[in-house]
Amino acid sequence: MSKKNNNQYHPALAVTQIRNHVTVTLGMDNDQYPLWVALFTNHAKSTRVLHHIITPKSGKPAPPATDDEKEMWETIDAMILQWIYATVSTDLLETIVKSDSTAMECWKRIEDIFQDNQHSRAVTLEQEFSSTSMGDFANVSAYCQRLKSLADQLKNVGSPVTNNRLVLQLVSELSSAYQNVGTIIRQKEPLPQFYRARSMLTLEEASIAKAAASSALYVKHQDHDSSSPSQSILGKPPASSNKNNGNKNWNNKKKGNNKGKGGKQSDSSTGENTGGNTGSVSTGGAPWGGYGGWPWGPSAWPYPPCPYPTAPGYGG
Incomplete structure (x- = not known):
């Protein structure tokens, strides 16, 4: 044996x-x-x-x-x-x-x-159980886990928590984003088991996270489409910058033309600047900016080309 x-x-x-x-x-x-x-x-x-x-x-x-x-x-x-x-x-x-x-x-x-001291521990645990709120936790899982842990501790000190009380406490302290699913859980008759209510909240959390991610992606694409790059790959300025510079240059030309019309102009026959301005020659309002208004001439010569018309033997 x-x-x-x-x-x-x-x-x-x-x-x-x-x-x-x-x-x-x-x-x-x-x-x-x-x-x-x-x-x-x-x-x-x-x-x-x-x-x-x-x-x-x-x-x-x-x-x-x-x-x-x-x-x-x-x-x-x-x-x-x-x-x-x-x-x-x-x-x-x-x-x-x-x-x-x-x-x-x-x-x-x-x-x-x-x-030890079961009654004192039960009072403390009851207070903590009743004041537990979802806003104090990072996600649904952590919130549900804490409530379940407190319920287990209350059971251990001789104050068991029923399923109905646990579920009602769960939905009573939900964040505003979960109020709709909380109402659905509350209105079920009989109340669902705690694990089923937790599953419903977890699914709602996944849906909220997915919707937030889709919204953020949509806004990112919208911002990308509505904005133009500040510089191309070749280092050129953006099209909007070129357009603005073009408008600025055209406005400057118009201002120059207006000044040429209103002020003293150079004599095209002698090539002298009668206005005393030796820095530039008026184009006479020609849009092409040529010398004396000629489209084939160089742009804004300061003096006529040699030989000067006043030189001795010119044309003789």
């Missing part, structure tokens, strides 16, 4: 990485106790060691009958203690660790730490 027990395989002995199964770290100052308990007890059930930390409803199991059974029980119990120590913070570990302690005793010490 002892030989058979010695060779008997126990699934708890095959667990080498408890953090793969209990993925949260329980600390003195966090609110992960309900989640930690759920993950730990589920793993204990799957490895058939739940009775090492929680007394079954049917009563305490029979003590080991033989030395081999006692040795196996102590080995498994020590392994469960290692699981507990590996999934709690250093501060909490220093509080709960004791020599020659069983897994059940250690489990009870943790339970007392997180469930």
